[in-house]
Each structure stands twice: as C-alpha cells, then as structure tokens.
Amino acid sequence: MSDTIKGDWPLYEVFVRGKRGLNHVHVGSLHAADDQMALTHARDLYTRRNEGVSIWVVRSEHIAASTRDEKDPFFEPSADKVYRHPTFYDIPDDVPHI
Amino acid sequence: MRFGAQEFFRGPGQPFTITFGHRVLLPRENHVTLEPNEWSVGKLVSMATTHSAEAPDRDGLQEHFDATIARDQRIEPRDWMPDGYRKTLIRQIAQHAHSEIIGMQPEGEWITKAPSLRRKAILFAKVQDEAGHGLYLYSAAETLGADRADLTTRLIEGRQKYSSIFNYPTLSFADVGVIGWFVDGAAICNQVPLCRSSYGPYARAMVRICKEESFHQRQGYELLLTMMRGTDAQRAMVQDAVDRWWWPSLMMFGPPDDASPNSAQSMAWKIKRHSNDELRQRFVDMTVPQADKLGVRLPDPELRWNEARGRHDFGTPDWDELKRVITGNGPCNDRRMERRRTAHEEGAWVREAATAHAAKQAARAKDGAAA
Numbered sequence: 001m002s003d004t005i006k007g008d009w010p011l012y013e014v015f016v017r018g019k020r021g022l023n024h025v026h027v028g029s030l031h032a033a034d035d036q037m038a039l040t041h042a043r044d045l046y047t048r049r050n051e052g053v054s055i056w057v058v059r060s061e062h063i064a065a066s067t068r069d070e071k072d073p074f075f076e077p078s079a080d081k082v083y084r085h086p087t088f089y090d091i092p093d094d095v096p097h098i
Numbered sequence: 099m100r101f102g103a104q105e106f107f108r109g110p111g112q113p114f115t116i117t118f119g120h121r122v123l124l125p126r127e128n129h130v131t132l133e134p135n136e137w138s139v140g141k142l143v144s145m146a147t148t149h150s151a152e153a154p155d156r157d158g159l160q161e162h163f164d165a166t167i168a169r170d171q172r173i174e175p176r177d178w179m180p181d182g183y184r185k186t187l188i189r190q191i192a193q194h195a196h197s198e199i200i201g202m203q204p205e206g207e208w209i210t211k212a213p214s215l216r217r218k219a220i221l222f223a224k225v226q227d228e229a230g231h232g233l234y235l236y237s238a239a240e241t242l243g244a245d246r247a248d249l250t251t252r253l254i255e256g257r258q259k260y261s262s263i264f265n266y267p268t269l270s271f272a273d274v275g276v277i278g279w280f281v282d283g284a285a286i287c288n289q290v291p292l293c294r295s296s297y298g299p300y301a302r303a304m305v306r307i308c309k310e311e312s313f314h315q316r317q318g319y320e321l322l323l324t325m326m327r328g329t330d331a332q333r334a335m336v337q338d339a340v341d342r343w344w345w346p347s348l349m350m351f352g353p354p355d356d357a358s359p360n361s362a363q364s365m366a367w368k369i370k371r372h373s374n375d376e377l378r379q380r381f382v383d384m385t386v387p388q389a390d391k392l393g394v395r396l397p398d399p400e401l402r403w404n405e406a407r408g409r410h411d412f413g414t415p416d417w418d419e420l421k422r423v424i425t426g427n428g429p430c431n432d433r434r435m436e437r438r439r440t441a442h443e444e445g446a447w448v449r450e451a452a453t454a455h456a457a458k459q460a461a462r463a464k465d466g467a468a469a
C-alpha cells in the first residue's frame with residue numbers, strides 16, 4: 001500500500017447515484033482498509049438519509065485527472081468548434097420541430 | 099520548483115520537502131508537477147505533459163486567482179492558490195472538523211441516560227451526524243494537501259484547536275435540548291454563509307452539513323418545548339440550562355471584529371462572508387423570538403429591541419472567559435482531550451486488524467488469480 005501514511009488506510013473517492021436515472025456524482029472521500037469497508041463507510045457517511053441508490057468507491061490513486069483549471073490549453077480544442085452547437089445553424093422560423 | 103512549494107509542507111525552518119508514503123520527494127525542475135488535488139492527495143499525477151513547458155509566471159497565476167474570486171466563482175483543489183489562502187483554509191477547516199468530532203462528547207454522554215428510546219435514538223442519530231460532519235470536513239481538508247491522520251495527531255497533541263463551546267459540561271438532560279437550539283442554531287448562522295465560501299470542497303461540505311443541522315436544531319427545540327409543558331422542576335431545568343449556555347453560545351462566533359485581525363483577509367478571499375459581530379447579531383435576532391415562544395428568559399439585562407436599528411441590542415460576552423477557554427482552561431478542556439486521545443489509542447488495534455485483514459484478502463485474491 002504505497003499511499004498509506006503511518007499505517008493509515010488508503011484514500012477512496014466516493015460517487016453516489018442519487019436516484020434511478022441520474023449519473024453517479026462525486027460526493028467526497030474517505031479512508032478504508034479495503035473496497036468492502038470503503039463501501040460500508042460510504043453508505044454510513046454519505047447516504048444516511050436515502051441520498052443514494054448506488055455507490056461507487058475507487059482508490060484515489062487510480063484516478064487520472066486533467067490539469068489544474070479551466071484556463072488550461074487542455075480544453076482549448078473544444079473552444080473553437082462553435083459548429084458543434086445547435087445554435088450555430090440558421091434555420092428559418094417557420095420550419096417546425098427542429 | 100513550480101507550484102509545489104506550499105508553506106504547508108514545510109516544517110518551521112526546514113527546507114522544502116514533500117512527504118508522502120515513505121518516500122520523500124525533492125522537487126526538481128522538469129519533474130512532474132506535484133500538487134495536492136481532489137483526487138489523490140500528493141500523488142504524482144501522470145498527465146503532467148498537458149502543462150506547457152515554459153515556467154508559468156506567478157503574476158499570471160495570482161491574477162487568475164484574484165479574477166476567479168472577484169467573479170464569485172469557486173476555487174477548486176487543483177487550481178493555483180496563494181500559500182496564505184491554502185494555509186488559512188486548512189487551519190479553518192481542520193478546526194471546524196475537530197469541533198464536530200469533539201462536539202460529539204457533551205451530548206454523547208447523554209445517549210445512555212436519555213429518558214426514552216425515542217430520545218436515545220434521536221440523540222444517537224444526531225451524534226452520528228456530527229461524526230459525519232467531521233469526516234466531510236477532513237475530506238475537504240485533504241483536497242488541500244492535509245493528511246487526515248496528521249490532523250488527528252495535531253488535535254490530540256493540542257496543536258490545533260476546536261470550538262470553545264464544547265468545553266462546557268452537560269449537567270442535565272435539558273442541556274441536550276439547549277445545545278440543539280443554541281449551539282446548532284449558532285452553527286447554522288455560521289455555516290449557511292459558508293455554503294458560498296470561495297473554496298469549492300469546503301462550500302460543498304457546508305451544503306451537506308447545513309441540511310443536517312436543521313434536524314439538530316429542531317430536535318433540541320422540540321425537546322425543550324416538551325419539558326416546558328412538564329413540571330415546574332422541568333421548566334426550572336430548562337431555564338438553568340439556558341442561563342448556562344447563552345453566553346458561551348454567543349462566544350462561538352469568536353472575538354469581536356476589532357480584536358479579530360485575520361477576519362479581513364478571510365473576507366477578502368471570500369472564505370468568510372460575514373464578520374463575527376454580524377453573525378452574532380443575526381443569532382441574537384433569530385433566537386429572541388424563539389425564547390419568547392418557549393417561555394424562557396435569556397440571561398442578559400441589556401437585551402432589548404432597538405427600533406432604530408431594527409435589531410436587538412445586547413450585552414458584551416466575557417471575552418476573558420473566552421480567552422481562558424480557548425487557551426485550554428475551560429471547565430472541560432482536559433476531559434475532552436483525554437477522551438479523544440483514549441478513543442484514538444483504544445481504536446489502534448481495530449485499525450491495525452483491518453489493515454492486516456485487507457492485506458491477507460489481497461494476497462489470497464492474488465494467489466487465486468495465479469492458480
């Protein structure tokens with residue numbers, strides 16, 4: 001366990017599906033000795049009032065993340081492609097259902 | 099080194115190092131960027147190649163940070179932030195987390211003594227919530243590069259503080275009601291504006307916490323309503339608890355503004371949204387009509403409605419008392435710390451056993467896969 005500090009349990013990130021039809025959303029983190037304990041702790045910590053119907057936990061060290069903030073060039077490729085948006089296209093007002 | 103030199107990682111007078119796991123990494127030029135992030139505290143993040151090669155200019159970063167704050171947007175874990183901002187947040191969030199954890203004790207003492215199963219169950223749920231609040235906040239602190247085990251050590255060694263209010267004893271069951279009404283009520287006053295705090299994970303933890311505090315406050319007030327409908331002795335218990343908790347509750351908002359030198363910076367950073375005195379005033383204004391409805395007297399002869407201000411005037415808390423309690427000399431400081439220390443030490447075998455079990459399971463799974 002490379003990321004344990006002073007024998008502490010590893011860090012897990014917790015994702016909760018609030019209800020059917022919604023995506024899992026990141027809600028926070030917790031420490032646990034293993035996956036099973038992480039799920040149990042996540043239930044006790046993040047869903048004490050029916051806030052979830054499904055939980056994912058994943059060791060934090062297994063998540064790859066993009067860079068520091070939205071200013072970063074990493075997201076630039078999407079900034080100059082206005083034609084990806086429906087509003088880019090002029091359609092006469094009298095064309096229905098579009 | 100690029101962004102990594104957070105004051106936080108540096109011991110007093112020591113050279114800059116980053117420690118995690120058993121490794122000590124010395125930041126070098128061209129090494130992967132190292133910074134705490136929401137996903138993995140202190141982990142080497144593998145997508146460093148998306149950073150441009152030129153050294154980022156610090157002025158640009160500061161400007162970007164300032165502009166984000168000015169636009170009332172949130173700062174997120176992986177954003178650049180000034181060292182002072184990070185340090186202030188870690189201190190505030192840790193202190194807040196410790197308060198939730200120590201705050202379990204005064205009421206926890208009454209779980210076994212509460213007069214009915216209903217009251218026991220309610221109190222149990224409330225104390226469990228406070229544990230949850232502590233954990234949400236430790237989780238937020240970790241996004242800033244703090245380490246949870248280290249924060250616990252700092253609390254136990256008395257190097258970090260917790261709210262002064264939890265150093266007062268709970269002498270009767272009415273105290274449980276008054277804590278819910280005053281202490282959780284004051285916490286709500288404090289925390290609702292923090293839902294808009296500039297640091298994203300802190301603000302989000304506050305949203306979660308505020309939703310739960312409402313139950314805490316209402317169960318306390320309902321408990322008191324019930325006692326006030328009881329006997330004279332019960333009503334006297336409520337009044338006695340109110341008399342003892344009123345002033346310490348007002349002190350929860352901290353020293354007066356003119357004696358709170360760090361507040362201005364915290365407000366400029368939008369970590370804090372209102373001054374101590376403003377929050378205290380709100381609490382008084384909110385609580386007075388509730389006291390009337392309940393039929394208790396708030397123990398302040400100077401308390402009266404000020405028509406011109408449209409707010410209540412009230413007396414001055416004993417700031418020397420606050421100072422005494424904060425510096426460790428309140429009625430229960432030693433007891434609270436001792437209890438926290440003992441719980442941590444007595445839990446050591448559980449933590450170790452779980453770690454050993456996890457290692458064994460992992461080894462077994464590996465053997466199974468190999469076979």
Ligand SMILES: [Fe+2]
Pocket residue numbers: 198227228231285307311
């Ligand atoms: Fe709380």
Ligand SMILES: [Fe+2]
Pocket residue numbers: 228282285310311314
């Ligand atoms: Fe509470």
